[in-house]
Every structure is written in structure tokens, then in C-alpha cells.
Amino acid sequence: MLGISMPASPSDEHGHGTHTASTAAGAFVEGANVLGNANGTAVGMAPFAHLAIYKVCGQSHCANTDLLAGIESAIQDGVDVMSISIGSPARPNFYTRAIDIGTFKAMQKGIFISCSAGNSGPYKSTVSNSAPWCLTVGASTMDRSIRTTVMLGNGEFFNGESLFQPKDFQSNKPLPIIFPSANGDTTMCINGSLDGIDVKGKAVLCERGRIGDIAKGLVVKNAGGAAMILMNTEDEGFSLNARAHVLPASQVSFLDGSKIKTYINSTLSPTAMILFKGTILGTSPSPMVISFSSRGPNLPSPGILKPDIIGPGVSVLAGWPLNVGSFPILGSTFNIISGTSMSCPHLSGIAALLKSSHPDWSPAAIKSAIMTTADVLDNQGKQIVDERLTPAELFATGAGHVNPSRANDPGLIYDLTPDDYLAYLCGLRYTDNQVRIVAGSNASCSIVTSIREGELNYPSFSVTLGPSQTFNRTVTNVGNAMSAYSVEIIKPQGVDVSVKPDALHFSSMNEKLTYSVTFSPMESGSGGSIGFAEGSLKWVSSSSSTKYEVRSPISVTFDNSK
Incomplete structure (x- = not known):
């Protein structure tokens, strides 16, 4: 009817919600893979948990009213764990952020809350969802690579990643390689930037940035390019993740991309091959902190270290809606994507397992068990590194990388009650009205003994x-x-x-x-x-x-x- 808006569909139109939900509590599925990669039995962290899913976002926006309504509905439905793979830019306080406000009430009801730390790294003071009543989760790699190798005409080779590895691509055929370096637009292969440049049948080296990686591939493909090599920015360093590109491609590190540039600029007829190696297990160093994972210090509360923990958030395989996406993913029941949105449900599922094992534990006790038993060494026995391959700061890792088995038997726990968090809020020197926005209408700092952040x-x-x-x-x-x-x-x-x-x-x-x-x-x-x-x-x-x-x-x- 004209003039009447239809109610929003509960269907997942993006894929994000399906992916995160199945990561937290997906059932066992044999033969799971994406485009033939990462083949095996897929299962969520807590496969026997019950899922309650609340759609609070549209295609491009998550309204605060919808966020609060979703959290309120979950509280009313009696959930035990809340997984929130949604973020917004860090703010200097908690009383203007819907997630911080809504989750305080969830904490008061004994609900464990796991939140993504955000994808604004590697820059400091970008961590989101940093309230102490939430477990704030950063993203790390796992020891699996969807491997590609770029082989240059001079014999140099560089390992990279790509999810799309077509069998009909002639990997052993050298392609002319070009770096369209006339200006910043062409180097980044944005829309229209390759017009008038002869890339037909060539491999094109593109710098990351400005537009998405898949969009860059479309630009190269539409211009007649045969393949694409994506070069990280300097800030992204050695971080790699597998993407479903629209043409044969390989993402390489900033250092390797710089070497490829040097080769192109110093060779009369440079060539390159992209070799597809499929799924490689046991890669190292692992885990490492991925570049996009948001970092501390904690803007609204510097006295609370954030993020709290890191978990798998890079090239994660999980469920996917059949009708979402485009070539080559459209029609797939699984997808591999990356983000702190992917690491958050790993921790949510682990929290559900701990809640089942220790039903008398409070949300703070579960968080403490996860944090105090975390790993600080990688699979080489060395300190966990970041995107620069240098020891990662606490502002990137928090307590370290989650170790679910040890978290089940931590020995000691640091516990907290809702009253402790109220005293903490009062210690931030908020006004009574500001505290009430977060903690409810009955809160009053005049009758609460406030504490410093460090006393929580x-x-x-x-x-x-x-x-x-x-x-x-x-x-x-x-x-x-x-x-x-x-x-x-x-x-x-x-x-x-x-x-x-x-x-x-x-x-x-x-x-x-x-x-x-x-x-x-x-x-x-x-x-x-x-x-x-x-x-x-x-x-x-x-x-x-x-x-x-x-x-x-x-x-x-x-x-x-x-």
C-alpha cells in the first residue's frame, strides 16, 4: 500500500550474521569448504548451544534504537551469552554508546557479553566496545594459509593468499606484469583509473586502499587484465587474508610488494606467474595479530586495558546464505572472511562452554578465566608478533590468545558484581544523569562509594x-x-x-x-x-x-x- 512502509525482513541480506552465528554455535558439517579450500568438518565453538539471533542492522547501518531493542529482546528471552560483532568509532565516554548502555543491563542480569574490538588498527586508541563489563576481542591469524606464490621472471618468489584459485588458469605461463604508477589513482586501481592503459592479458600490481580488494579486481578484469597482485600498505605490513577475488590474484606483504615494484621498474620486459598452492596447514608464526585489529589505549577508560583477548579472526570458514554475494561465492553455503567480527563469536562460543561447565560462575568469573589462562607465545615458542613481525604490544593482544582448555580450570578468578561496576562508573566522575543513562534510573553516585579505574x-x-x-x-x-x-x-x-x-x-x-x-x-x-x-x-x-x-x-x- 502506498504510504505504508513494509516491516524489515528478518533474513540475512549480508551474510555477516549467518557467518558469526555459525562460528559461535554451528553444528557439525562434513565436507565443508569454500571454492575447494579449507576442506574438512566445520563446527562452531559450542555446537550444542541454542541460538537466538536478533537482526539489528540493515545493509549498511545499525541504528542505535535497533541495537538497544535487540539487546533488550535477548535479555527478555533469557540468553546466557550475548555475542556482538558490531562496532563504532571509539568515543571518550560510555554514556553515548548504545552497546555500552544496553550491555550494562545485560551484565546486571548475569549475561556474559563478548564484543568485537573493531577493525581500525593498527592505530592506537581505536579499540571499540571497551566497557569493562564486555569481553573485548581482537583478531589473530591461525596456522592455515590459502596459499599462492608469485614467481617473477628473475626467479624471485613471494608467498601470498587468495581464496579464488581457478583450475583453468595457466599458472605456469609467465604473464607480462605492469605497475600503473602514473598517479595515486592508477596505483590503487580505482574505478576508471586504468582507462587508456594497456593491461590486456597482463598481471597488474595494485596497491591496497581507497576501495575494496574485490572492487580492484573488477577494475583490472574489466580493463582486460589477466591477473592481479595486491600489495599491502606499509601499515598492513605482513598481514594477509584470503579473499574471493573475481580473477586470479595474490595478496602480498608490503615488503614483498616493494620488491616486485623494484623488479618491474628495473626490467625491460618483466613477467610474473601466480601459482596456486591450495590449503597449507601448520604455518608460522601463528597466531599473530592482524593489522586491522583495533588497538588500545582505552579511550573512555585508560585505566582498563583493552582489548581483553585475541582469538581467530582471519580467513575464518563459517556458514553463508546461498543468495548472498556475487561470483565466485554466490551459491556457496560457506564463506571465508576476516574481521574482529569473526574473532568475537569464537570467544562467545567458548564462554558458553565455560558457562555450561561452571553454571555458578558470574560473567566476570568467566572473563577472568579466559584472560588469566591466555597464551602469550606462538607456535614457535616465541612472543606473539604483530603485522610488522615484531613483538605485539598489550594494546594489541590484551591478556593474550585464548586457550579454551586452560580457561576451564584457571585455579583463581577475579570476580565482580554489578555494584562494583557502578562504583567504577562513579569513579569516572560522570554526573548522576550520565551514570543513570548507563546503569539505570535508580543509580546515584551520592550513595555509592566510588573507586578509581585501577581499583576495579x-x-x-x-x-x-x-x-x-x-x-x-x-x-x-x-x-x-x-x-x-x-x-x-x-x-x-x-x-x-x-x-x-x-x-x-x-x-x-x-x-x-x-x-x-x-x-x-x-x-x-x-x-x-x-x-x-x-x-x-x-x-x-x-x-x-x-x-x-x-x-x-x-x-x-x-x-x-x-
């Missing part, structure tokens, strides 16, 4: 140091009834860290003990007006039967200007 019983430490600061933490014994722990400290450079007491002795399950940590700047300081340093605090059990290591990362920001 969080499983990590984020400290801004001018003078010395002391914080208290309380741990609950969920391991062996009779147990003893001693503290091990890796001090951040330029910081003295003291813990009292330095040993904890438990005599029963669920017993709580409190310790204090004092952070003091050393005379040498940070060597500048503002700098960062990292360390860790770990409680190690002395039991011979079960060895527990309960680790908390320490991030220190020096501010000598104060």
Missing part, C-alpha cells in the same frame, strides 16, 4: 604513572581446596612493582584472599614525557598435582608532564 577487580592492570600508585585485587579459589600460590613479577622497564603479600594460602574452595600491588617509577623513568612499558604479574601454585599459572598483564603509561 579486573584481571589486568593499566596504570598511568606520575607518582606511585597502589591497587588492591581479590582472587577467589576455584582450583584445589588446599592450595598455595607465590607471585612472579616481570617488571615493566622503569617501574618498580611490589606485591603484598607475596604468597597466598587457601584452605577451602571459593575462599577469597586480597593482595595489593604498588607501582612506583624508577629514577630513570621512561626517558620521555610520555611512554609505555609492559610486564606481568603471575600467581603460580606450588601443588604437585595441578600446576596453575594465573597471569595478569601490566601496561604502564608514563606521564612525566604531571
Whole structure:
């Protein structure tokens, strides 16, 4: 009828929701693959969990009213875990963000909340969904590559990735290779930029940026190009992910792309071949933090380290709607895509498993178990690296990479109640009205004992140091009834860290003990007006039967200007 809008369809018109839902709780499906790659049995993290799915976004927009309505519906339906693979730019407060407001009420109802950290990395202070009542999840790679190899006419070769690996492409046939370097538009292969340039039958080197990778492939294909080599930006470094390109292609690192450029510019008749290697397992280093994963510090609350954790978010295979997408994905029941949206449901499913195993644990207890048992080393036994292949900062990894098995038996947990979060909000010096927007109409800081950010019983430490600061933490014994722990400290450079007491002795399950940590700047300081340093605090059990290591990362920001 004219003048009457039809209700929005509940169908997934984008594919994002289907992919994330099946990652969290998809059933076992044998023979899953995408374009013949990553073949095997697909399964979500918690395959026997029940799914309740709420559509809160259209094709290109997620309205705040819809977000809040979806969260409210999930609360009313009695869900145990909420998975939110939605983000928005970081803001300096919590009371203007719908997700932070809605999820506070979910936390009050005992619901565990997992949120994506955002895809605005590798730049600092970009992390989204950073409220302490949410588990904020960054993205890491896995040890699987959908491998391609670019072979140059001079014998040099460079490994890359592509999901589209057509069998009818003559990989062993050298193609003339061109880098259309007249200006920034042509180097990035944006729409119309290749007009008048002879790329027919050639491999085209394109820089990433300005438009999407698939769109660049269409530009090259429509101009007559036979293949495309995508070169990372310098900020993207060595980060690679498999995409369903529309023509034979390979994404390569910034360093390798620079070498290919040099070859093209120094050779009279440069050529290249793209060899398709299919699925390669056991790649290293893995995991590594992908470049797009948003980073801390936490803009609205620098005293809370974010992200909390990283999990698989690169080239993830999961379910896909048949009628969504275009060539070569259209009609596929699975797809491989990347983002912190993909890492978030991994953690949501893990949280569901932990909730099933420990039904009496609070959302904060589950978060603590995940964070304090996280891996900090990769599959080579070295510190997890970032897109530059240098040791990743805590602002990228949080506590580290999730280890579900260890999270099921953490030994000690850092617990929190809704009242603790209210005291924390009041400590941010919000007005009563601002606190009520987040915490509800009955909240009043005049009757609440506020606490500093660092006093929240969080499983990590984020400290801004001018003078010395002391914080208290309380741990609950969920391991062996009779147990003893001693503290091990890796001090951040330029910081003295003291813990009292330095040993904890438990005599029963669920017993709580409190310790204090004092952070003091050393005379040498940070060597500048503002700098960062990292360390860790770990409680190690002395039991011979079960060895527990309960680790908390320490991030220190020096501010000598104060």
C-alpha cells in the first residue's frame, strides 16, 4: 500500500550474521569448504548451544534504537551469552554508546557479553566496545594459509593468499606484469583509473586502499587484465587474508610488494606467474595479530586495558546464505572472511562452554578465566608478533590468545558484581544523569562509594604513572581446596612493582584472599614525557598435582608532564 512502509525482513541480506552465528554455535558439517579450500568438518565453538539471533542492522547501518531493542529482546528471552560483532568509532565516554548502555543491563542480569574490538588498527586508541563489563576481542591469524606464490621472471618468489584459485588458469605461463604508477589513482586501481592503459592479458600490481580488494579486481578484469597482485600498505605490513577475488590474484606483504615494484621498474620486459598452492596447514608464526585489529589505549577508560583477548579472526570458514554475494561465492553455503567480527563469536562460543561447565560462575568469573589462562607465545615458542613481525604490544593482544582448555580450570578468578561496576562508573566522575543513562534510573553516585579505574577487580592492570600508585585485587579459589600460590613479577622497564603479600594460602574452595600491588617509577623513568612499558604479574601454585599459572598483564603509561 502506498504510504505504508513494509516491516524489515528478518533474513540475512549480508551474510555477516549467518557467518558469526555459525562460528559461535554451528553444528557439525562434513565436507565443508569454500571454492575447494579449507576442506574438512566445520563446527562452531559450542555446537550444542541454542541460538537466538536478533537482526539489528540493515545493509549498511545499525541504528542505535535497533541495537538497544535487540539487546533488550535477548535479555527478555533469557540468553546466557550475548555475542556482538558490531562496532563504532571509539568515543571518550560510555554514556553515548548504545552497546555500552544496553550491555550494562545485560551484565546486571548475569549475561556474559563478548564484543568485537573493531577493525581500525593498527592505530592506537581505536579499540571499540571497551566497557569493562564486555569481553573485548581482537583478531589473530591461525596456522592455515590459502596459499599462492608469485614467481617473477628473475626467479624471485613471494608467498601470498587468495581464496579464488581457478583450475583453468595457466599458472605456469609467465604473464607480462605492469605497475600503473602514473598517479595515486592508477596505483590503487580505482574505478576508471586504468582507462587508456594497456593491461590486456597482463598481471597488474595494485596497491591496497581507497576501495575494496574485490572492487580492484573488477577494475583490472574489466580493463582486460589477466591477473592481479595486491600489495599491502606499509601499515598492513605482513598481514594477509584470503579473499574471493573475481580473477586470479595474490595478496602480498608490503615488503614483498616493494620488491616486485623494484623488479618491474628495473626490467625491460618483466613477467610474473601466480601459482596456486591450495590449503597449507601448520604455518608460522601463528597466531599473530592482524593489522586491522583495533588497538588500545582505552579511550573512555585508560585505566582498563583493552582489548581483553585475541582469538581467530582471519580467513575464518563459517556458514553463508546461498543468495548472498556475487561470483565466485554466490551459491556457496560457506564463506571465508576476516574481521574482529569473526574473532568475537569464537570467544562467545567458548564462554558458553565455560558457562555450561561452571553454571555458578558470574560473567566476570568467566572473563577472568579466559584472560588469566591466555597464551602469550606462538607456535614457535616465541612472543606473539604483530603485522610488522615484531613483538605485539598489550594494546594489541590484551591478556593474550585464548586457550579454551586452560580457561576451564584457571585455579583463581577475579570476580565482580554489578555494584562494583557502578562504583567504577562513579569513579569516572560522570554526573548522576550520565551514570543513570548507563546503569539505570535508580543509580546515584551520592550513595555509592566510588573507586578509581585501577581499583576495579579486573584481571589486568593499566596504570598511568606520575607518582606511585597502589591497587588492591581479590582472587577467589576455584582450583584445589588446599592450595598455595607465590607471585612472579616481570617488571615493566622503569617501574618498580611490589606485591603484598607475596604468597597466598587457601584452605577451602571459593575462599577469597586480597593482595595489593604498588607501582612506583624508577629514577630513570621512561626517558620521555610520555611512554609505555609492559610486564606481568603471575600467581603460580606450588601443588604437585595441578600446576596453575594465573597471569595478569601490566601496561604502564608514563606521564612525566604531571
